[in-house]
Amino acid sequence: VEFGYPWWLRIEHFVNIIFMVFLIRSGLEILATHPKLYWNDDSKPGSEWGRFTKKVMPKDKLYDTLDEEESYSSIVSMPGHKMLGMGRHWHFITVLGWILTGIIYVALLFITGQHHRYVPYSWEVFPRAFQDIVTYLSFDLPPTLPGQPFNAIQQLSYGAVIFVLAPFQILSGAAQSPAIEARFPWFVKLWGGRQWARSLHFFGLLAFVGFIIIHVLMVTVHGFGGETAKIIFGREEHRVWATLITFAALIAVVILNVIATKYTLSHPRNIQRWFGAVIMKVRKLGLHPLTSRQNYRKSELSPEHRVNGKPPDVDSYKIMAVHDFADYKLEVGGLVERPMTFTLEELRTFPTKQTQRVLHNCIQGWTSIGEWSGVPLRQIVKLVKPLPDARHIVFWTMQDTERDEPSAEGVGRFYETIDLDLAYHPQTLLAYEMNGGPLPIKHGAPLRLRLETQVGFKMAKWIERIEFVSDYSHIGGGMGGWREDNVFYDQDVGI
Amino acid sequence: VGLAEERRQLTGGQQQRVLGKVEERGFFCRSCGSGDFEVGEALYVGFLFLSEDHDNYVVALTCTNTDCRTPRTGIKLRGAEFLR
Numbered sequence: 268v269e270f271g272y273p274w275w276l277r278i279e280h281f282v283n284i285i286f287m288v289f290l291i292r293s294g295l296e297i298l299a300t301h302p303k304l305y306w307n308d309d310s311k312p313g314s315e316w317g318r319f320t321k322k323v324m325p326k327d328k329l330y331d332t333l334d335e336e337e338s339y340s341s342i343v344s345m346p347g348h349k350m351l352g353m354g355r356h357w358h359f360i361t362v363l364g365w366i367l368t369g370i371i372y373v374a375l376l377f378i379t380g381q382h383h384r385y386v387p388y389s390w391e392v393f394p395r396a397f398q399d400i401v402t403y404l405s406f407d408l409p410p411t412l413p414g415q416p417f418n419a420i421q422q423l424s425y426g427a428v429i430f431v432l433a434p435f436q437i438l439s440g441a442a443q444s445p446a447i448e449a450r451f452p453w454f455v456k457l458w459g460g461r462q463w464a465r466s467l468h469f470f471g472l473l474a475f476v477g478f479i480i481i482h483v484l485m486v487t488v489h490g491f492g493g494e495t496a497k498i499i500f501g502r503e504e505h506r507v508w509a510t511l512i513t514f515a516a517l518i519a520v521v522i523l524n525v526i527a528t529k530y531t532l533s534h535p536r537n538i539q540r541w542f543g544a545v546i547m548k549v550r551k552l553g554l555h556p557l558t559s560r561q562n563y564r565k566s567e568l569s570p571e572h573r574v575n576g577k578p579p580d581v582d583s584y585k586i587m588a589v590h591d592f593a594d595y596k597l598e599v600g601g602l603v604e605r606p607m608t609f610t611l612e613e614l615r616t617f618p619t620k621q622t623q624r625v626l627h628n629c630i631q632g633w634t635s636i637g638e639w640s641g642v643p644l645r646q647i648v649k650l651v652k653p654l655p656d657a658r659h660i661v662f663w664t665m666q667d668t669e670r671d672e673p674s675a676e677g678v679g680r681f682y683e684t685i686d687l688d689l690a691y692h693p694q695t696l697l698a699y700e701m702n703g704g705p706l707p708i709k710h711g712a713p714l715r716l717r718l719e720t721q722v723g724f725k726m727a728k729w730i731e732r733i734e735f736v737s738d739y740s741h742i743g744g745g746m747g748g749w750r751e752d753n754v755f756y757d758q759d760v761g762i
Numbered sequence: 763v764g765l766a767e768e769r770r771q772l773t774g775g776q777q778q779r780v781l782g783k784v785e786e787r788g789f790f791c792r793s794c795g796s797g798d799f800e801v802g803e804a805l806y807v808g809f810l811f812l813s814e815d816h817d818n819y820v821v822a823l824t825c826t827n828t829d830c831r832t833p834r835t836g837i838k839l840r841g842a843e844f845l846r
Contacts, residue, residue, distance in 0.1 A: 329810050580811040582820075586836040589769060589805040589822040594834055671812070705766040708810055712766065 268380035270416040272501045276381065279372045280498050285520060286365040287475065289357055292345035292524070294472055296354025299339040301332060301631035304469055305462040308626060309569035310633035317469070329709055331574045332631050333674040345524075346531040349676075351630065352755030353531050356542040359762070362440070363549060369433055376429075384416055385426035395419035408489065421485075428478055432471060439468040445628035446720040446761030449559035449694070452626075461626060461634045539746070539755040547759055554761030555686075559694035559719035563624040568702060569635040572627070574709045576681075577672050579665040579729055591705075592713040601661070601734035604652035611713045614699055617642045623694050623717070630722040630756065639717045641698035644690045647733070657735040659684045661742060662716055662727035668749065677753025683727045684739045684747045684758065685718060694719045697730070722760045724750045768810060769803045772821070772844075777801040779844040780821050784837060791825040793832040799823040804845075807838075817841045 303310075304317035312324065320337045324330045341347030345357050376382040387393075392412070399409035399420035409418040417425065441447055441454075442464035448455040458464040486494040492506030495513040531538050578584065587594050592611045600606035622640040644660075661684045669678035689695055696717040699706050706712040711728025718726050725748070739745065744752030751758050765771065772780070780801045783789075790797045802822030807814045817840045825833035 327809065327816055328812070577812065578810055580813050582836075582838075585805060585807055585811070585820045586822075586834065588766075589803060589820050589836050590824075590834045591766070591769075591803075594832075673812070707766065708768050 268383055270381065270384050272497050273375075273379065273381070274501070275375050276372075277498055277501060279368060281516065282368055283365070283372075284516075285523065286361050286368065287479070288520060288524060289345060289361040289527075290365060291472060291476065292343065293354045293357035293361065295339060296344040296347065297351065297358060297632065298469070299337045299344055299349065300351040300354075301335060301629070301633050302337045303335070303633075304466045305633075306459075306466060308460040308462050308567075308634045308636055309571070310462060310573055310635060311569070311571060312573075317466070329574070329577060331576060331674070332629060332633060333575060333672065336631065336674065341528050341532070346528045348532065350532070350535065350755070352750075352757075353535050353538060355630075355756070356538055356546065357527075357531070359546045360542040362437075363545065366437060373429070385422060385429055387419075387422055387426065392419045392423060396423050403485075403488070424478065424481075428475075432474055432478070436468065436471040436475070439464045439471060441762075443468065443628075443632075444554060444762035445626075445722055446554035446557040448626055448628065449561055449719045450557035452561050452563075455626070461628065465632055535755045539751075539757075543757055547757060550757075550759050550761050554720070555689075555759060557720055557761065558692045559623075559625065561623065561625040561694065561719060563626065563636050565624065565638070567636050568624065568638055572635040572637045572701070572710065573629070573633055575629055575631075575723055576666065576711075576728055578708045578712075579667065580671050581665075581667075584665055584729075588708055588712065595713045595731075597714060597730065598732045599647060599651050599734075600732070601736055602654040602657040603735050604654060605650065607647075607651050609647075611699060614642055614697065614714065617646065619643060619646050621694075621696055622700075623696065623719070625694065625717070625719050628722050630724050630760065638702045639696055639698040640700035640703075641696045641714075641717070643693075644695045644697055644716070645692075647697065648687075648690050651735070653687065653735045656737040658687055659736050659739050659747075660687055660690055661732075661734040661736055661739065662730050663732040663734065664727050665729040665731050668753075675754070677749065679743065679749065679753075681727070681749045682743060683716075683725050683749065684736075684742070685716075685721075685725060686759065687735070689718060689720070692718075692720065720761055722762075724748075724756065725760060765803070769805050771803055772801060776804075776844050776846075779846070780823075780837070780839065783839055783843055784823065787837070789823075789837055791827065791830060791833070791835060793835075794825060794827050794830040796825050796827040796830065798826040799835075800826055805836075806841075808841075815840070819845075 302319035303315035305315050338349040339347050346353050396419040399418050402409040411418050442458045455461050492510045493503045496503050496506050496509035499509045499512055595611045597609045621643050624638045627635050664681045666681040668675050668681050698715050698717050701710055714730045715728040716726045739747050746752045747758030750756045804819045804821045807820050808816040808818040820836045820838050823835050
């Protein structure tokens with residue numbers, strides 16, 4: 268095999284630069300929303316090993332994880348300014364492109380035999396790589412391996428990035444999907460837990476950033492013009508042109524980022540619709556059909572389950588709560604044959620009571636493990652009998668976001684929609700108990716949804732009405748939920 | 763299933779102090795106008811709700827008028843007013 272720089276390799280290299288920049292910046296946006304990293308799935312406040320915020324939370328007032336969110340500058344994160352929804356859209360659309368490019372690249376490496384440049388065939392490469400590092404530190408250039416375009420440390424580094432680090436990032440990212448965790452609990456345990464996967468994903472990011480810095484430094488050390496000429500023209504020629512084109516390309520990447528960031532900040536709805544159209548199709552195909560099969564041990568329950576969302580701050584709710592929700596009524600209606608109303612007592616004495624111990628995944632990245640008991644939603648669906656037109660279920664809550672949740676951007680009554688088929692999943696539950704006691708107010712009393720294959724915001728709390736609809740485009744902002752309408756999240760969030 | 767973590771039961775003395783506050787404030791049932799209540803549990807709202815002062819509780823009151831259509835109500839009190 269003649270090791271050169273074929274056209275597809277050079278194009279892939281440039282495309283990869285663009286993808287990596289967007290992946291890193293959008294990844295930092297996702298980190299900003301819960302800028303703490305843990306080695307435990309409880310995400311217990313104070314137990315974080317990594318902390319990228321100076322915010323101090325109150326001890327005498329209920330706070331939730333929305334209050335802990337940070338606003339990072341657009342210079343480091345994509346798009347910056349506390350826009351998790353947009354950060355996620357950029358991360359997931361880019362990762363799809365990056366994985367596709369990676370698959371094509373690796374396939375071409377093997378088809379053309381170019382992969383041999385990255386694969387060490389002798390243990391001798393390791394001491395030679397060490398010797399190469401020493402040579403670099405002595406301000407000299409190590410020799411290339413016999414018959415190879417790279418020296419030993421280059422071969423090992425490039426090989427590790429392509430065949431180890433990239434799959435590691437993809438798999439540790441997948442381990443953070445509630446749908447995958449719910450269907451394959453062993454997979455997340457393989458990583459040491461969800462927060463281990465998140466922390467390791469962060470170390471993967473650091474490894475990529477470290478590689479990029481050293482890679483650019485080495486290109487400069489080996490001769491910027493000659494090295495860039497190889498990756499632009501395929502051979503060491505036109506060094507001055509190669510240098511100029513490289514800088515022009517880097518400026519183009521910066522301009523692309525500026526334009527993309529500004530457009531995202533000014534037209535988030537368009538990004539949500541365009542990127543969402545692609546991302547949602549992939550999710551509906553790959554993650555939506557997965558069903559939850561979790562059953563954590565009692566000993567694994569989080570001593571203090573984290574909270575998101577604040578309860579309805581209105582006297583009528585407080586009076587209902589102090590009377591153990593005796594006056595609570597759940598209305599179930601819309602496109603159903605038999606609209607019904609249930610009191611909490613009726614729900615508590617429902618013939619089927621189900622208990623499940625599961626991992627809760629917040630969209631912000633934290634987790635906790637809780638035990639939830641209640642009525643399987645499929646039982647309610649069976650009673651009310653949805654009409655053939657019914658496609659989605661709307662959960663209307665008692666929470667007024669303007670009044671109750673100042674940290675959330677937007678106003679109006681909180682609601683979320685789910686696809687009807689999710690109601691039939693075995694662990695989709697209307698929960699009225701938590702950890703063996705009544706559902707606490709901060710966790711959604713008297714009734715909340717548990718939907719274990721989706722992230723937390725879909726699991727509406729303080730539910731007062733359930734409505735079956737054929738289409739949600741006429742409800743609220745028409746995007747499928749309060750968070751979809753106001754902070755541009757996706758309607759289907761299996762990751 | 764036991765008592766919710768946010769609610770607490772009151773002793774006889776505490777209930778009496780609540781009834782004293784009901785009388786002092788001229789609190790009446792908004793449904794039937796009665797001023798006679800049974801005192802139930804207390805919900806600590808100072809921690810959970812943004813608008814509430816730190817020491818605030820809502821105490822359950824049930825109108826004793828058997829004809830009352832919405833007998834369940836509540837009165838907001840400071841802990842210091844009835845939890846001694």
